[in-house]
Amino acid sequence: MNQAHLHMVVNHFPIIGIIIGVIVLGVGILSKSVISKRIGGLILIGSSLFTFPSFETGEGAEEIVEHIQGVSENLIEKHEELAEQFMGFVWGIILIGILALLSEWKMKRFTNWLYITLFVIASFSVYFAKQVGTSGGEIRHSEIRKETKSATDSKKKHKENDEEDED
Secondary structure, three states: OOHHHHHHHHOHHHHHHHHHHHHHHHHHHHHOOHHHHHHHHHHHHHHHHOHHHHHHHHHHHHHHHOOOOOOOHHHHHHHHHHHHHHHHHHHHHHHHHHHHHHHHHOOOOOHHHHHHHHHHHHHHHHHHHHHHHHHHHHHHOHHHOHHHHHHHHHHHHHHHHHHHHHO
């Protein structure tokens, strides 16, 4: 298994895991369930830890795919920049998540505020995780690129106009 393959295998865990963690943590906060908050925090921390192997294999994946015809260096750079921004949220999730779990263990009164803060940070990170995932997919999947979508929409409108003219 080369770096590109490994990158494609591990990069889905942080994205999907963080979404699941946000849902579980949100349910725990709303229902005031200590167990759900704990599980949500653990899912968020665990999912965030998968970001590190994904980030580390990214460089090796770049070395492999940058020589493939049709792969844009600009798309690779965009993906890399978004991944670096996402890492800031990952560090926040890990730090606040560990603090929330430790404060719960020590029976601190501000534990719920830490879980709420974790929920907010993780919720914002979902947007950045989606951006990173989409930008990575655009490197090899031209069909999901914005310019491809707008070209397809333009063709559809053109076809609809032609059909209206025939009527």
